[in-house]
Amino acid sequence: MKYNRVEELCSLHTNLSVADVQKISEIVVTLPLIADLNKANVFVDCPTKDGKHALVVAEAVPKTTKSVYKKTVVGKLVYEAFEPSVLFTLRTGKPMFLNRALTQEGKTVDQSVVPIIANDNRIIGTLIMEKDISEQVRYQQKMEALSEATKTLSGILIGMTENRPIIPEVIEESLFFIDQEGKILYSNPAASNLIQEIGKGDFTPGDLLIDYFPIIKGILNDSEELLVQEVNILNKVFQVKKITLGQHVKSNGIFVIFKNITELREKERELIVKSVAIREIHHRVKNNLQTVASLLRLQIRRGLPEESKVHFVESLNRISSIASVHEIILANSSVDDVDIYSLIEKIGNMLVVEAEHENQKVSISYSGPPHLLIKSNKAVSVALVINELIQNCVKHAFNSINEGKISVQFAQYGNEIHVQVIDNGKGYTPKSKNSLGLEIVGMIVKHDLSGDFSIGPAETGTIALVRFPIDREVVEE
Structure with a gap:
């Protein structure tokens, strides 16, 4: 660590005294150990002369994990719009833990900030630890989007109007949408025709699907969210596909699709x-x-x-x-x-x-x-x-x-x-x-x-x- 670099930056861009800079330098010595122990990038930021921004005066890159940054950020200004926790701690002296921030390279990180306090209780800087959570954010966004799509699709099926069905009625496969108890909430025309074809007559929404197709009881009871099996019904071969629409641990419903593959x-x-x-x-x-x-x-x-x-x-x-x-x-x-x-x-x-x-x-x-x-x-x-x-x-x-x-x-x-x-x-x-x-x-x-x-x-x-x-x-x- 180049401690003269710390002294140079503090002298040029901050109002810190020689004693303040000495205390900052003592903390900088420990940064590599803190970075390796926490598997995170660690920084020391000090307030600029105008008090509007902060300046990165020292950093440590962990050897125990991949660095958040590709390039050094020492000497870079820290803006409140991107890292509000840093400026908040500098002004109030209150620590901030696991707050989301955006780095200068555009990565999303979990940022924890604690104040560095001089002997006279003045705040002279902050010690910052950052962990890259970009992948977690992307995964969370995908899950939220999937959850929303599932919720919307379930709502479409359950709440579709009688006059304007949303699901295409021309689909060749027989499609049923059932709730967690196995009750039929929706069926397309091909599905209604299939029930009539097996001699069960018309059905009423709310009937249990297994009452019409007992052979698929094992498929519905299986814990797999996606399951495909072949069954024989009235001397015909059907491919039965079960798709569970899940939202976290709670199921919003199940698609059951019958495809006649007898000819194949x-x-x-x-x-x-x-x-x-x-x-x-x-x-x-x-x-x-x-x-x-x-x-x-x-x-x-x-x-x-x-x-x-x-x-x-x-x-x-x-x-x-x-x-x-x-x-x-x-x-x-x-x-x-x-x-x-x-x-x-x-x-x-x-x-x-x-x-x-x-x-x-x-x-x-x-x-x-x-x-x-x-x-x-x-x-x-x-x-x-x-x-x-x-x-x-x-x-x-x-x-x-x-x-x-x-x-x-x-x-x-x-x-x-x-x-x-x-x-x-x-x-x-x-x-x-x-x-x-x-x-x-x-x-x-x-x-x-x-x-x-x-x-x-x-x-x-x-x-x-x-x-x-x-x-x-x-x-x-």
Whole structure:
């Protein structure tokens, strides 16, 4: 604390004597402790020479809480209009406690003021403590506004005239307003119609709501101010919402709103049934494809001409790739989306295992973002494309080497998916493009996926690239 600053301010702006300033300085020494102990900003104000205002000659900012002020106020004048308690204490010598004041930075504070008295009983200054209550004031104002709004709304409902109802009568929901005892004070036309619909006839204001709807007794008795539950009334589903209009601990009334959601729930049930049916279709298609695959395997085991065997194996792999799409769908929660990573991995592993049966040493790796989804109809086309490209690697790339490596990489770029199949085999030759597998790939990519397909030499081996949009565009002939 700069005590010479206290002496300087008092000398320039007050009529205090040297002894008075010495007493003020002794009090200033204790300000930091007082501020930390009370978690408040503490000040010493002294009267100006004209006696109309006060001057802040010292301050202490608490280390135990956030300061009320962003900037120092030492040397600032204190005006009676903003801090009347300070001037009142300077003039009368009477302390003031927890009075509301407005700081020079516009914050609302609780201000306590006690006089500083000289040895001859003259008032030479004030010791002030301020705590920020801006948030409390805002909360109090909100509560007062809410309370007033609640009171007004209750009055509107209770005191509305018969000829000019305030609440819109066109509201679709059935709305009741009841008192604390559950007596109906107001109902809109939809609510009156609901009572007639359940066969209770007309009702009289003042009747108990639970006499018409016993099923909501538990909702009304619940202590929650806002509660939403579904109930069944006459084979219909209603969402019942209870809103308690509270004013402090006393309730002004309760809104009870019935919303008919029968149609919504029926549509949800229809969607569930459709989802189950779709999953059943996927299950049957997968089983049928696996049956066909089993028949092909059986035929291969029973023996085939060597020139025919390769064609059976290729057909078997294509069928198994399509079956993989349906198998992945059944394993996931979605009935129409396929995770492309899982699909590529399943097909690739299947083909590598098949290669191992033919005494080929082939390893395969995958890279791409997880949970990249495509629609099931597009997934079938992607499965066939991936099958042909990996099968092409296994069949042609590694004839002259002992061990082969295949890398399948995919990524999303905007609305487009790129899939690369790279091998370290003997390399690409233009005549390879005439193979049936690559013709199938080109046709599927163009017509089913509306994409592009390219194949060419890599640094070592061959790289095939497929690009297609996520949102399918039909390619016309």
